[in-house]
Structures are given as structure tokens and as C-alpha cells.
Amino acid sequence: MPVSDAAEVRTTSRERTDCGLTPCRPLLKWPGGKRSELPLIAPRIPEHSRYFEPFFGGGSVYFDSIDSESYANDLHPDLMEFYRCVKHNDERFFKRLYSVVEEWELAPLAGRDAIYYECRKRYNASTITTVQRAADFFLLRELAYGGMFRVNANGDFNVPFGRAYAKNKNLREKVDHLRSDVVAAKMEHLSLSALDFADFLDCFEFRQEDFMFVDPPYDSSFSKYDTLDFAEQDQRRLAEALMQFTGRFMLVCKATPLIEDLYHGVEHLRVHHYEYQYKFNIKGRFSRSSTHAMITNYEAALVTSEAS
Numbered sequence: 001m002p003v004s005d006a007a008e009v010r011t012t013s014r015e016r017t018d019c020g021l022t023p024c025r026p027l028l029k030w031p032g033g034k035r036s037e038l039p040l041i042a043p044r045i046p047e048h049s050r051y052f053e054p055f056f057g058g059g060s061v062y063f064d065s066i067d068s069e070s071y072a073n074d075l076h077p078d079l080m081e082f083y084r085c086v087k088h089n090d091e092r093f094f095k096r097l098y099s100v101v102e103e104w105e106l107a108p109l110a111g112r113d114a115i116y117y118e119c120r121k122r123y124n125a126s127t128i129t130t131v132q133r134a135a136d137f138f139l140l141r142e143l144a145y146g147g148m149f150r151v152n153a154n155g156d157f158n159v160p161f162g163r164a165y166a167k168n169k170n171l172r173e174k175v176d177h178l179r180s181d182v183v184a185a186k187m188e189h190l191s192l193s194a195l196d197f198a199d200f201l202d203c204f205e206f207r208q209e210d211f212m213f214v215d216p217p218y219d220s221s222f223s224k225y226d227t228l229d230f231a232e233q234d235q236r237r238l239a240e241a242l243m244q245f246t247g248r249f250m251l252v253c254k255a256t257p258l259i260e261d262l263y264h265g266v267e268h269l270r271v272h273h274y275e276y277q278y279k280f281n282i283k284g285r286f287s288r289s290s291t292h293a294m295i296t297n298y299e300a301a302l303v304t305s306e307a308s
């Protein structure tokens, strides 16, 4: 069902701080995170009563911009167990993290890679508990080369240590952030689940005042999250679900022929394009641009000068 165009857009991050919302940086590194696109996204989030995010990942939009009753979902079980541990201030989880932090601080720089490989070994062992696994998962996300996801044929995580982190990474500060008041306030009104997006959507009766931010894996062969694949049929399932969605939604994704085919020309949708500059940290020498699409079922026009 089409929704009204009269969705009020929100104010900028700075203005929002003045009106009581405390932006918070994401809790962990996540490929495909939307932090650098926040200046385009945040001002176009309409007023809403409940917030939904079916592909939560690092939750950069939620942690920066949302203070309403919220529902976060992601099919990655370790990721959602990690958020559960943070939300409930899980003692065993933090004990594990701080014991690694102490080891890290005592180790000579040249010995820090061994700490990473020990975490990787534990994470890949089938004998650890889900809480221990969530702690090791967080450490691997922080310390793996390029923040990459990659598993071998046996499903074992096999990304090497990011050697530059030996010198630069302040692990204690990262773990302290997970226990900070600003994070506790963010987690208080956040419900968590680890379902396929369609099962997540089936859990609710959506209302027009609801808002959903949709950031699925890109329609590209590089967008695999561990063993999670998001193929053409999943993009199609998502498009079908969005056509039925009765609240307001914003979908952000790379503009590919499939995405154009699924969303272009649909009567109640607005499709805007903008150029996105990927930056690679190989001595700052390489960057690549691609066209992204912002698709909404309410009016959220991009101003041309912003969209470059």
C-alpha cells in the first residue's frame, strides 16, 4: 500500500545532539557499514514510532541516529550473540575480553599476532560456548586483516592478522566502549533477533508510523558475509516483501541492472541515485566509485550537490 509523501525529514546529527539524541559510534567493524553515507541517510529518516532494521550488521544508522523503540535483526548468529552479550552486560563475555586485553597490553608488539591466532583457533574449535565464541568473534573483527570475512572449504575463518594493528589498536578502549553508558542507553530499547529477513518481517504487524531501514548485502559476488550468500532469488524475495510493507522504508544498495529491474518504475517508490566513493587503505592510493540507489516509499529527495 502506498504511504503518504508527507514524511517529515529529521534534522542533522549536530542538531540532534542538541535535542537530546546522543550519537554513538558502532560497536564493531563491519563490511558494508553505512557510516560514510550517514550525511545522506540520516536527514531523510522520517519521524516514526518504531524502528526496524532487518540487515543490522554494524548498525551504523541505528547507533548514530535512532532513539525510538527498535528491532534489530541479522542472520549472522555470532554477530547477534555479540550484541546480546553487550546488551545484558554478560559477565563471562567481558571476562574473556578483558583477559585478552591484558595479554595484549603485556605482549611485545612482535608477539601480538600470536594472540590473534589463538583467538582464531578457539573461534574455529567446535568446543567453545556461544558466549566465548561471541567474544572471540569481536576480537577477530577488530584485528583481522582489512576487517575481512573469509572462510575455507571447512567453514573455518582464515583471514590473517592485520599486522598494522599490533602498534595502533587500543583494544582496552574498544572493549570499554561496549560497557559505556552511551552504549547501555542505546541497547536498552533495542530488541534483537537472528532470523532470515522474511521470518523477521513475519513477526510484526506493521503500521504506517513504523520506519524500516533496509541495507541488504549488495547484488555483487563480493558481498558474502562468512557463509551467508545473498543471491538473486534473495533480492527478489526482498523486493516482494518491500512491495507489501505497510510502514515507511528506505532501501540503500548498489545500483545494478537487477536492482533497477526490481524497483525502477514502481508507482509508489522513489529511486534516487548517488555516486559513492569506495576508499581502500592501501597507502591511500586507490579508490573506486560506484552508483548507489536510495529507494523509498515516501518523499526523500536528494539534492544533487549532496549526492556526489
Ligand SMILES: C[S@@+](CC[C@H](N)C(=O)[O-])C[C@H]1O[C@@H](n2cnc3c(N)ncnc32)[C@H](O)[C@@H]1O
Binding pocket: 030, 031, 032, 033, 034, 035, 054, 055, 056, 057, 058, 059, 060, 061, 073, 074, 075, 076, 195, 196, 197, 198, 215, 216, 217, 218, 225, 228, 229, 230, 234
Ligand atoms: C550491508 S550489511 C549491513 C550493514 C549495516 N547496515 C551497517 O551499517 O553496518 C548486510 C547484512 O545482511 C546480513 N544478512 C545476509 N543475509 C541475510 C538474510 N537472509 N537475512 C538477514 N540478514 C542477512 C549480513 O550478515 C550483513 O550483516
